[in-house]
Amino acid sequence: MGDSTISPKDFGASFQTFMQQMSRESAAEEPFFRRRLREHFGTDPSKFSIVGDKFSEANHPNVHLAMESYLSDRGRSYELLGISSDRAGFMGIELGHLVSGTGAMTPGGGTDEGPVAYTNVALDGDRVLACTQLGLYLISEGDARLAILVARTERGYNDEIKVQVLAPQREAADACLAALRMAMRKRNVYRGHVVSLSVNRSNTLEVRFHHLPRISREQIILPSGVLERIERESVSFSKHAHVLHAAGRHLKRGMLLHGAPGTGKTLTAMYLAGRMPDRTVLLITGRSMGLLEHACAMARVLQPATIVLEDVDLIAEERTRQGGGGGCAPLLFELLNQMDGLADDADILFVLTTNRPDLLEPALAARPGRIDQAVEVPLPDSDCRRRLFELYSRGLRVSAAIEPYVDRTAGASASFIRELLRKAALFAADDRGELEVQAKHFDEALHEMVVEGGDLMKSLLGASVAATPANPRV
Template sequence: MEETTPDLSGFLRNFRAVAEAAEHAVGETDGVRFATVVAEHLGGPIGDMAIVGEEVPNHRYADWDTALGLLAAADPDGREVGVSGGEMRFHHSLSDFVGAAFVRFGVGQVDYVSLPVGHDERRRAIGFGVRLFRYKGEPVGVLQRQANRRFGQEYGSVEVICADRDLATALVEEARGLATEHSVLRGQVVTFDETGYGDESGGMSFLARPEVTADQVILPADSLARIVQHVTGIAEHAALLRRHGQHLKRGLLLYGPPGTGKTHTVRHVIHRSPGHTVIVLAGTALRFVSLAAAVARHLQPAIVVLEDCDLVAEDRSFGAGPKPLLFEVLDAMDGLDADADVTFLLTTNRVETLERALVERPGRIDLAVEIPLPDPSGRRRLLELYAGDIAYSDAALADAARRTEGVTASFAKELMRRAVLEAAVAGEEPGDAHLTRALDTLMGERETTTRALLGHAGAAPLGFGGAQPGVHR
């Protein structure tokens, strides 16, 4: 059989024809070549231009859009242009847009996106487009591109093109500083989590700053003052402490049984720190502690809240490496300078678990405060707090406080809800009788498991290490 030789020259001719057809189609659709517009703005051949790029994490994209907007606003003749080409655009860089041999991109519409910049607050930003303006008197072009996981782009990007590489580098450096100075994260309460395709905030969510006042936090005398002083007091006197060579970075541990109000206390601390950037991590989100520490360093004064650290203190499956995630947390704390005005605020239900790890890495926690079960006075105050505007008698509240030794704030809150429900079912206004009936029910044998789940120290339900009525262990 006669062998056939592949017609390579014919293949190349056909490929060139297809490429020229695509180029012609783009040109026909968009009219004006993108490269021509950029070259005219820059005032010289594209081949003589330098391009400097920077990756932008998606949770910082709004910051960079703000920064570049400020730089561009200094030129009253600046403008924004888009790039045509449909989805093909997402596979090419700025150098491709201005110098592709086979596909000539045209000028298109700028892609704008709506980004979260606060709790229930959004603003428009360039998602894909180019700013053409003068920077320090010289023409520059800046391509902004938001991350797009659909096309394998985990990070956003900024690319600067101009005749002078040093000028392009200076623009990126100034934009980086402005992005931090004007960050939309500054003074906000945020959290990080895993996200899927199309997430516009890069796995970051803005949270409302809690409205928890001091009279809503029931703790032993002076405990709350010690906690707040360690966070806000150091921040208020940061300049004096620095002048005398004292460190600002601090670690605060709140420990105690479940349901005693550790998270509630944290919410009050956040309420008392309106000028602080707060990053809240809990559960598997603790894996983002290095990212949280980096954000805190840039946007100090800051608080990094790490809730329920005992859950991952010894679980090696959460960390990025072979060591428990708690040590990732401690490494992140170590990575900040001593004069960083950053508080690491940890909570735990099992302080003994953390103690073993913290002993191996001493000095990271400089204040530990117990959030204990409330005493009789504390229980009375909790009942009054959760009663709201219901006027129970002093005798009824005193009796409830006496009978509820060992309960938590969670128990008191549920008790008051049940009292109101008792009244609603009876078609009556809530009163002492409804409170007494609700308490009788909650303290009864049938509610042993419920009490345990609400944090009652004296309840040990079946399967939780104790016994139910009729069951002996």
């Protein structure tokens, strides 16, 4: 058998011949998308302008709805082409690749017609929107022609939506993108809803919808005048925003609700959100405190908007935890800077809640005007405790006199009283099989919460002093 070994020199020459032959055949057959674009525009589009923009993955439904709105204008028609390419995903498709037809001979560079790729995006409730993930729109309007590429880039981190516009004149491409941005604002899926921001494992911003429980005014039990002051700065202000703005009053405002744990600060904030249904509400808690810049950017687009920052003292404590002494935490400075960066006529309300106003006061005092109203949400006085017992007794038969327990829960929070009624109902159910709450059931509940639960239980339920149960076991 002869020696079939080929020398490196001969292999190189053969491979060069092979590539030249492939290039000649490739040139003879015009790439699919280059041909379709040439036919669409009636000329070679390789010298046309391409203008693009990138949007966060959270804006994918807004991009899709904006495209629908743009394409539905009278006199406008389009054809949507699917793209099959190994570039899709991590590397991403570029409109320039489709125009030039380049990359077909490079690893992973070939593109061809394929099915239009869609991805389902969850909206509020059970609604799902099928959004174009990868597609090329060939658009006609009279004699005018445009091409728009919509492509979702999936790197595994910071995924984004890319929109690129090809047009004979740069001005036409710019005008198209401007129209899309305007439609995104107008048809934004988050407008008027309650949403929260978070970052997933891919370091990609996620926006989640929330449905707040319906909270009536009578459920907000505060001393006389407190709720009225809170409503004046929020609900009434929003109602008269146009008149106030016309008179030159600034619309951007901040309100701080402070007080002991369990007094109802969060409940009050949720009540305010329900009283202003025309406003978009952004909830910022815990780890999402690092997304203040994103939240404020969304609020600018979605105004009138309310940003609720719960337990804002946690970001003020960050410096202490990191050993920074008495300085103010970077996140707190970021919050103040974001508030500074908003125009006075931006109709954005900040509602901050805190158990530790002392941690915030130095920074707020150094930047006056960021908080327009600070309202203490105090521990309930005897009248408020009586009303709380009445509120949380609904649905129960209470045969015990309430007044002694109103006195014994002095210093207890609203959360403590709510839990007391729940435990008393549970003791009643165990005792008699029905929800008739007697004095002994209140006593047993108090004993379990105050004595057996100890200081930790009282702390968790926001009881600043010991509620004393008149119980022989104590």
